[in-house]
Amino acid sequence: MSQLSRLIAILTLLKSKRLLTANELAKKFDVSIRTIYRDIRKLEEAGVPVTTIEGRGYSLMDGYSVAPVQFTEKQANALITAELLVNQSKDASFVENFNEALTKIKSVFRTSIQEKSELLQSKIHVFNPTYENISSNALSEIQLAITNFNYVEINYCKANDTDVSFRKIEPYAMYSTQYKWILIAWCHLRQDYRAFRIDRIQHYKILQETFEDRKFDLQAYFQSCPYNKK
Incomplete structure (x- = not known):
């Protein structure tokens, strides 16, 4: 890759991500960190407002825009x-x-x-052999609750159970399996992390009240593997 191509690619990455380290960029483009330092200086000399956050990485000044990206x-x-x-x-x-x-x-x-x-x-089709006629309309709102640390109140119905339970939860992460979204949250009823299928949430309310981050680690959660807790 030429330096010009790499500079354009670095600019695109900086625009698409809030913060990038020199080490991440060096690995991405298979060059030395010293080369990345030179590239950043080139962008600055060209008038691109790259902000260096000491000990954390590079970012673009808020409000800076680039020309529309061309897709291959x-x-x-x-x-x-x-x-x-x-x-x-x-x-x-x-x-x-x-x-x-x-x-x-x-x-x-x-x-x-x-x-x-x-x-x-028109020439691609995706089959879903495990079709299940259960849908939801909460994912986007719950994603906002995750990133803004808002409490969520839900009425939840477990699989093969007609009883609906009320929960106040702290949403932390989610994953998808077999076209179903699973929410990992701290449940105040159980005083522990629990997994909730989003399509089994009957009703939900995003509260204005925020919670203190418990520093949930998704990888550590998977290693402990409490998949069946509800």
Whole structure:
């Protein structure tokens, strides 16, 4: 990769991520950290407002914008494929927000890329052999609660159980398996972390009240593997 191509790629990454370290960039482009330092200086000399956060990494000044990104055909195809997979999700809010975002992305496709992506879309189908007619519409709101540390109140119904229980939870993380989204949260009823299938949340309310971060570690949680707790 030429230096110019790498500079453009670094700028794109900085625009797409809040903070990047020199070590991350060096690994990404398979160059030395010293080379990254030189690249950052080149961007600064070109007038790009790169902010160095001591001991943490690089960021772009708030409000800085770059020219629209051009997508390659392979990159456009990857997005079209992702759209088909996302549309298999059982959460309406997630599907709606993804498709709205993708519409904005597609708006910068070159005409030739748009035509080919539409052709590819007509030639791909995703089958779901484990279809289950249960859906939800809470994923997008719960994601906001995770990142803003808001308490959530839910009415929850476990599998093969008609009883609905009320829970006040601290949402921390989520994962997807077999087209179902699982929320990991601290449950005040059980005084422990619990896994909740989002499509089994009957009703929910995002509270304005915020909780103190318990420094939940998703990897450590998976290692302890309490999958069946509800």
